[in-house]
Amino acid sequence: MKLSELSFTTNLDENIARMKELFAHDNTFICRIAQGRGSPALRAALFFFDGMVNNEVINESLVKPVTLWDGAPLPMDAAIAEVLHTNDCAFDPGMEKLFAAFLYGDTIVLVDGDSRPAVVNTKGFARRGPDEPNNEKVLRGPREGFTEMFMGNLSLIRRRLRTPQLCFEFMQVGSVSHTTVCVCYLDGIVDQTILKDVKRRIQNIHLDSVLDANYLNEIIRDNRASPFPTAGCTERPDIVAAKLLEGRIALVVDGTPVVLTVPHILQETFQANDDYYISYLYTNLTRWLRILGFILTLTLPAVYVSLLTWHQEMIPTRLLFSIAASRQGVPFPTFTEAVGTLIVFEILKEAGTRTPDTIGQALSIVGGLVLGQAAVEARFVSAPMVIVVAFSGVTALIVPKLRTATLIYRFFLLVCAAILGLYGVLLGLGMILAQVCHLTSFGVPYLTNLLSGETRSHTDVVLRFPWFAMKPDHRFLAGWNGVHR
Amino acid sequence: MKRIGILILLCLSLCGCSWRDAADLSAVTAGAIAQDENGYTLTAELAVPSADSAVPQSITIAGTADSIVQAIDRVGTGRDAQLYWSHARVLLLGTDLLRDGMQQTVRELTASSEVRPSVRLCAVKQAQADSILTACTSVSGDPPGFALGDSLDLAVKQSQTPDMPLYRVLDRIEADGIDPVLPAVSIQEEQAVLDGAALFSGDTLCGWLDETQTVVLCLLMQTGDTAMIYHDNTGYKLTQINTTIQADTSNTPSFAVTVTASLPCEDSEQAKSAASALRTQCIQVIKTLQETGCDALGLRRIWTAQHNSSDIDWRTAPITVHVTVRATQSTEGGTQ
Structure with missing residues (x-):
């Protein structure tokens, strides 16, 4: 039976029986009947789920007022106005909304003699504090992070942007989960075309459930097959606020601390969370290191393989002797050795990610040091290959937003290097660049600002200009919109 | 699919099909060329990497043929690893060959895709060309020819000997209108040492200078x-x-x-x-x-x-x- 087809009668006992029957197999379902002191007395039934509600609110705002009521029975609307002590109560909202709220921690109230229900906000499930996200730590700056609490997350954003321009528009996705998604933007700054496009794409989602922001991400983003992220993810409210100020749109999904920001362009992948909280001089150095790290992690194994298999003349003689000596006894060709070592490295990395912290440290030591040393001594791999792969792996960690692209294209370039040497590496890089040039994020070119000749849009790309040189209208999408409007 | 196939074939046609793993190569560190009635004798000093030592062991192998190119091919015959001449630092030319004229030799070396045009040429003085590589002892673990290359580098930097890589010698013989001068090498106390310079008139050895x-x-x-x-x-x-x-x-x-x-x-x-x-x-x-x-x-x-x-x-x-x-x-x- 569909919940929307359910209806109540004026007979309270009948309604109670119907609700009990409906949730007969849910042991957390609770029905509390409260009766006033009057004669005849006011009788009310409260339906809620154990663990989902704040018991104090139910006792103080619902049960106590009804039991102390010494007047005559009242219809539901009058009971809300005269008996119940609550500031958030919806009267007869319709069955669909009623049950959506009820299943999410609210309490249904029914009185005898009235078939119209009310639903009171009594949410009170377990929650964690807004701790700093583990994967987005900063050296300096705010340390709050989003949690799984939807409204709490919105409040974290609103606390940072105290302006009526800040808009929160709710949408429901998931035919079973009925997950609430909040489209969050700053009116007057956001591009209306992009905003409409975002809403349209969310409306077109046909999933039974949306349990995390990535469900949305994979469906609504442009270029779904590309390993480059065309929608940003963050767990930090300060980052979301900054993105909104730049004209982006944030999608807050109920039940997850991950917030999507769109459009998302390549320059954002090289921006770190605390770039804006520490000296711009230091930031610029580290940003360059990130760009260099990305290039190195992508190309280092490929260049090493191409030098060793195609262009030995480019290796300094003594280094060649050293590499040749270390490869003595290794039974695999350089390419096979590189692929194998990279796969082992990725396995160790994945294992380290999935294991608890305490075991993870032991795993790092065993995997990284003991296994690596033993593999070199047993002549499974050569020491230079371990160095190259380890360095490539470490440099990948400084650009975490591009880890998928790094992983895939590293192997791609490795194959290119094995087939065509450095020529192949350059050809592969050209193909990757061509693909990146083709990418868009909600209609915005992925390389916006990087290939733009417009100087005012370059204040936060490869260099982060100091704050006194970065005026609001010079920032990314605000400026971009100005050009395109 | 057809386009992708054509693209792959195009790429493969550009690759030259010359995949050689570093472990499949024997790096030649120096070579010596002598000429006699049997033709050209090419002696190559190879650096053989050792798993137990960072310093490579050196061995010399030789081959004789009617031309330099054939000698280069023949000297590596029968070896598991392919000879790799690109890292050769110095080529020693025997006195007999230089007296007969080195133009042909220099041309063939330049035409060979194996030898790098920047390899330095040296004239061997009062000794057989191959004896520099075979009779001399290694220096600090480095093969004699390799150590000689180091000495040559240093001497060139200090302007003590002329800098004469292969391409410059060919230029001088064929185009420049300036006669070449090669660094001279001799053996003293079982060591190969730089010993002045060899003078050429055209491509023919005509005299010596001391240090x-x-x-x-x-x-x-x-x-x-x-x-x-x-x-x-x-x-x-x-x-x-x-x-x-x-x-x-x-x-x-x-x-x-x-x-x-x-x-x-x-x-x-x-x-x-x-x-x-x-x-x-x-x-x-x-x-x-x-x-x-x-x-x-x-x-x-x-x-x-x-x-x-x-x-x-x-x-x-x-x-x-x-x-x-x-x-x-x-x-x-x-x-x-």
Whole structure:
């Protein structure tokens, strides 16, 4: 039976029986009947789920007022106005909304003699504090992070942007989960075309459930097959606020601390969370290191393989002797050795990610040091290959937003290097660049600002200009919109 | 799919199909070429990597053939690993080969895709070419040929010997109009050492210079801007050297060589003494060049450029040498 087809009668006992029957197999379902002191007395039934509600609110705002009521029975609307002590109560909202709220921690109230229900906000499930996200730590700056609490997350954003321009528009996705998604933007700054496009794409989602922001991400983003992220993810409210100020749109999904920001362009992948909280001089150095790290992690194994298999003349003689000596006894060709070592490295990395912290440290030591040393001594791999792969792996960690692209294209370039040497590496890089040039994020070119000749849009790309040189209208999408409007 | 297939084929056609793993190669560090009645004998010094040591062991192998290219192919026959000539630092040329003319050898080496054009050539003096690689002991674990390459690098940097890579020798023989001069190597106390320079008239060996003369020749050829000259057991370190050679503006076949240099010294007397010594040595070297017929200074070319005529016997032309040495720590300089 569909919940929307359910209806109540004026007979309270009948309604109670119907609700009990409906949730007969849910042991957390609770029905509390409260009766006033009057004669005849006011009788009310409260339906809620154990663990989902704040018991104090139910006792103080619902049960106590009804039991102390010494007047005559009242219809539901009058009971809300005269008996119940609550500031958030919806009267007869319709069955669909009623049950959506009820299943999410609210309490249904029914009185005898009235078939119209009310639903009171009594949410009170377990929650964690807004701790700093583990994967987005900063050296300096705010340390709050989003949690799984939807409204709490919105409040974290609103606390940072105290302006009526800040808009929160709710949408429901998931035919079973009925997950609430909040489209969050700053009116007057956001591009209306992009905003409409975002809403349209969310409306077109046909999933039974949306349990995390990535469900949305994979469906609504442009270029779904590309390993480059065309929608940003963050767990930090300060980052979301900054993105909104730049004209982006944030999608807050109920039940997850991950917030999507769109459009998302390549320059954002090289921006770190605390770039804006520490000296711009230091930031610029580290940003360059990130760009260099990305290039190195992508190309280092490929260049090493191409030098060793195609262009030995480019290796300094003594280094060649050293590499040749270390490869003595290794039974695999350089390419096979590189692929194998990279796969082992990725396995160790994945294992380290999935294991608890305490075991993870032991795993790092065993995997990284003991296994690596033993593999070199047993002549499974050569020491230079371990160095190259380890360095490539470490440099990948400084650009975490591009880890998928790094992983895939590293192997791609490795194959290119094995087939065509450095020529192949350059050809592969050209193909990757061509693909990146083709990418868009909600209609915005992925390389916006990087290939733009417009100087005012370059204040936060490869260099982060100091704050006194970065005026609001010079920032990314605000400026971009100005050009395109 | 068809397009992708064509693209892959195009890429493969560009690749040259020359995949060679580093472990499949034997790096040649030096080579020696000798010529006799059987043809060319090519001796290659190989660096064989050892798993237990960072320093490679060296072995020498040899092959004989009618041409250099065939010898290069033949010398590696029967080995598991392919010979890799790109890292060869020095090629030693035997005296017999040089006396017969080295043009053919240099051409074949240049045409070979195996040998790098930047490999340095050396003339072997008073020894067999291959004996430099086979009879000498290694230096600090480095193969003798490899160590010789290091010595050559250092000597070139210090302007003690002419810098003569393969491509420059070919240029000089075939195009430049300047005769080549090769560093000379001999064996002393079981070690290969640099021992002056070999002079060539065209592509044929015509004489030798000792070490002191070679330094002066480098100074005249201006291969660097510093030089160390010796006189009466006193060394003078000249800096900021500038050498110009000019032909006489009249039709009288004569040349003027002007050398200016600086000498850090206490007083002008030292500078004067150095200038005098340098002038004497320059005259001696130029005389040797004229006697042997080695136009390493390009006198004929200078004359031709100035007079539009190559009709000159530069070997008998009078050459005046002016040397100016400035004492850099005193106000006066010595002039000769």
